[in-house]
Every structure is written in structure tokens, then in C-alpha cells.
Amino acid sequence: MNNSVKIIINGLSAKTGGGVRYLSNLLRFVPSNYHITLILNRESKNLFSNVDSRIEIITFKVPNIIFRVLIEQFWIPIYAYNNNYNLLYSPADMASIFSKTKQIMGVQNPNPYYNLNVKYNFSSVIKKNIQKIIAKVSSKVVEGMIFVSHSIKIEFQKNIKYDGKKKVVYHGLDLNTKNKIIPEKTLNSDFILCVSDFYPHKNFEVLIKAYNCLPQHIQKSNKLLIVGGFINLNYYNKIKRMINLYNLGDKVIMTGKIGFDDVFLYYKNAKVFVMPSILETFGIPIIEAAQHGLPLLLADSACLPEIGGREARYFDPNDHVKLSELIVESYEDERIYSEMSKKAIRLSNKFSWNDTRKETFEFFKLCIN
Structure with a gap:
């Protein structure tokens, strides 16, 4: 233990979706000379059953945001300092301001850094501004930053001046996930698939309009599935009203939050994958869908062209007619x-x-030294 590199990771924000997938895969295998302590919300512990067995996990019951802030800003840095940790890693856009231990912050939330033509309610606007202030303050105290795409790195630097160490590390794919299908579960028909939680910047309006423009013979044999949690209920209700307006209630299915294995069941049985979002930092579902050989139809926005490259086809995120044409061609x-x-x-x-693990731990080492 005396010769090991000690790193403490703040995973309190990892409760669903990409945050869980990122941390659980990053920590699946840890270099032998590293001692890792992972701080989690108690309700999320079962989502990290696949991490390296040598990782020490400390959990907290986090009833509200105030309690979480107290843990992140006081308990974690004090614990890290008293136990001689070499590094504190906060992957979710907020550092521990008073930490005496060297820190790295991950930048994965795009909302504070993009000016979008999206109608947010008052509380969302306030939240976005607070997140930007937190990121700016955090940038003053960290040794390095990890960005999940060049796109978010560029937008971050347009808003916040940061001269410290920077590294772009893409998310990855588990080569075994393609086979992680429960054999007895099958889906009978082809369908158009979108995997994303419900937020205003996900731009489902364009997807619904595009589907409504499809020829009847395609609609008849291919439903539209939107797979993701109803995080923003106002936006979910807006999309639901839109579906009813176009009389698509029996053709558009919104699954809500589903299990990890079931996501891959949908990938395996889909015909085409669409991501209409106008704002993403990476977009893990893009490469997961690609792994299953699904043609990729992506909005020409934010990081999507960076991740999809020449292997995807693109449409203006405001042009539902173009998206409809691409679906028909596919x-x-x-x-x-x-x-x-x-x-x-x-x-x-x-x-x-x-590759994600290798590049991340190399950056840890660089910042420690």
C-alpha cells in the first residue's frame, strides 16, 4: 500500500445513463499499483457491481442536493487529505473548492457552455447559470481537466479561461455488450430507434415530425421507439401532446427508463438509429448502435459529427423533411x-x-507528477 498511487473518485452524481456507464467501465480494471476509493450515492451502489473488486467503495445516503454539496465540498476533501490521497477526481463538472489534494475535473455536461435556441423554464435557466459559475470557480483549483470530446473542450474554453493541463478522452465500447442479450426476449418487428433521456435539447420534436412525414407503408411496419427516462416531465408531456396531435399514439412508443441489458436488446432488433439532439458532449448511444450495425442518422450539431465522422449521415437539426428523406432512403x-x-x-x-482507461490513468499520473 505504501508504494501505491491513491486516488479518490467522487461518483455521487452517477445515478443513471452515461455517468454510470462511464465510471463503471472506467473502473472495471484498475492498474495493480493504484488504490482507488469510489464515493457513491447508496442507491447507486448496485449499478457498480462490475468494477474491479480491489476498489474501496464508500456510500452515503443523499436525501437532497444540500447534503450532496456538503459531502463533496467538505467530507471528501478532508478525508482525502487526512488519508494522504495523491489525487481527487471529480468527473461531473464540479471540483471540491477547498481541497488540499490535487484534483482533476471531468467536463461532461454541455448545458452551461452552449447558447441554444431552446426554451427553458426559469428554474432551468437559473440552474444553467449556477452550473457555469461552479465550473468557472472549479477551474481555478484543479490540476487538470478531462473532456469527453474536442467539441465540448472548445465550447468550454470559449466561456471559461483555463490554462492548466487538458486532455480529451473519448468514451469507449465493451466488446462483449453485443452479446449481452437475454435469449428469451425477442422483438417481432423492425423499428426506428432513438436512445436518450427526455430533455428539451434532445430535440424530439424534429424526430416526431419526420416520422409523421414517412410513407404509410414504412409507418405501418416500423414503429418509432424513444428509449430513455422521463427526466424532464414538462418536456415529456410536450412530446406526448405532439404525438397525440399527429395521431401517432399507436406508432410511437416511449419506453421510459429501462434496464441496461434491455437497451442492447433494442439495439439488436432496430432497423435504423436516429439522434436528433442539438446538444451532446459525446453520445454513447451512437457508438453502441454502431456496434450493432445500425445505420446512423445524426443531427449536424455539437459533437455528433466529431463522433460519427464519415460513417454517419447528417441532417440539419431543424429540418424534419431532410431527416424523413434519410430514413426513407435507409x-x-x-x-x-x-x-x-x-x-x-x-x-x-x-x-x-x-483505451479510455489507459489514457485516463496516464493523465492521472501526469497530473500527480
């Missing part, structure tokens, strides 16, 4: 479909959690 032109499917597989081969 269904009715076998040559295009086959070519896009092969390109998707090639894209997925570029991403690996092994």
Missing part, C-alpha cells in the same frame, strides 16, 4: 443500407474502454 435503398451498416461497424471499432 429503408428503400438496400445499397445505402448495407453501406451504412458496414460503416457503422467500422466506426464502433474505433472506440474501446481499454
Whole structure:
């Protein structure tokens, strides 16, 4: 233990979606000379059953945001200092301001740094401004920053001046997830798939309008599935009203939050993958869908062209007609479909959690030294 590198990781924000997937895969295997302590919300502990067995996990019951802030700003830095940790890693956009231990902050939330033509309610605007202030203050106390795409790095630097160490580390893919399907579960028909939680910047309006424009023979045999949690209930209700307005209630399915294995069941049985979002920092579902050979139709916005590269097809995030045309081409032109499917597989081969782990721990070492 005396020769080990001691790192404490603040995972209190990892409760669903990409945050859990990122940390659980990052920590699946840890270098032998590292001692890792992971701080979690008690309700999230079962989501990290696949991490390296040598990782020490400390959990807290976090009833509200005030209690979480107290843990992050006082308990964690005091514990890290008293136990001689070499590094504190906070992957979710907020550092421990008073920490005497060297810190790295991850930047994964795009909302504070982009000026979007999206209508947010008053509380969301206040939250966005607070997040930006927190990020700015945090940037003054950290040794380094990890960004999940070049796109978010550029937008961050437009808003906040930071001259410290910086590293872009992409998320990865688990090569075994393609086979993580529960055998007895099957889906009978092809469908158009979108995987994303419900937030205003996810731009589902364009997806619904595009689906409504599809020829009847495609709608008849291919439902639209939006797989993700109803995080923003106001936005969920808005999309639900829109679906009813177009009389698509029997053709558009919103699953709500589902289990990890079930997500891959949908990937395996889908026909086409669409991401209409106007704001993402990485977009893990893009490469997960690519791994299953799904043609990728992505909004030409934020980091999506960076991640999808030449292997995806793009549409203006405000142009539902173009998206509808791309969907029709994917269904009715076998040559295009086959070519896009092969390109998707090639894209997925570029991403690996092994690379993510290697680059992250190398950056840890750089910042410690």
C-alpha cells in the first residue's frame, strides 16, 4: 500500500445513463499499483457491481442536493487529505473548492457552455447559470481537466479561461455488450430507434415530425421507439401532446427508463438509429448502435459529427423533411443500407474502454507528477 498511487473518485452524481456507464467501465480494471476509493450515492451502489473488486467503495445516503454539496465540498476533501490521497477526481463538472489534494475535473455536461435556441423554464435557466459559475470557480483549483470530446473542450474554453493541463478522452465500447442479450426476449418487428433521456435539447420534436412525414407503408411496419427516462416531465408531456396531435399514439412508443441489458436488446432488433439532439458532449448511444450495425442518422450539431465522422449521415437539426428523406432512403435503398451498416461497424471499432482507461490513468499520473 505504501508504494501505491491513491486516488479518490467522487461518483455521487452517477445515478443513471452515461455517468454510470462511464465510471463503471472506467473502473472495471484498475492498474495493480493504484488504490482507488469510489464515493457513491447508496442507491447507486448496485449499478457498480462490475468494477474491479480491489476498489474501496464508500456510500452515503443523499436525501437532497444540500447534503450532496456538503459531502463533496467538505467530507471528501478532508478525508482525502487526512488519508494522504495523491489525487481527487471529480468527473461531473464540479471540483471540491477547498481541497488540499490535487484534483482533476471531468467536463461532461454541455448545458452551461452552449447558447441554444431552446426554451427553458426559469428554474432551468437559473440552474444553467449556477452550473457555469461552479465550473468557472472549479477551474481555478484543479490540476487538470478531462473532456469527453474536442467539441465540448472548445465550447468550454470559449466561456471559461483555463490554462492548466487538458486532455480529451473519448468514451469507449465493451466488446462483449453485443452479446449481452437475454435469449428469451425477442422483438417481432423492425423499428426506428432513438436512445436518450427526455430533455428539451434532445430535440424530439424534429424526430416526431419526420416520422409523421414517412410513407404509410414504412409507418405501418416500423414503429418509432424513444428509449430513455422521463427526466424532464414538462418536456415529456410536450412530446406526448405532439404525438397525440399527429395521431401517432399507436406508432410511437416511449419506453421510459429501462434496464441496461434491455437497451442492447433494442439495439439488436432496430432497423435504423436516429439522434436528433442539438446538444451532446459525446453520445454513447451512437457508438453502441454502431456496434450493432445500425445505420446512423445524426443531427449536424455539437459533437455528433466529431463522433460519427464519415460513417454517419447528417441532417440539419431543424429540418424534419431532410431527416424523413434519410430514413426513407435507409429503408428503400438496400445499397445505402448495407453501406451504412458496414460503416457503422467500422466506426464502433474505433472506440474501446481499454483505451479510455489507459489514457485516463496516464493523465492521472501526469497530473500527480
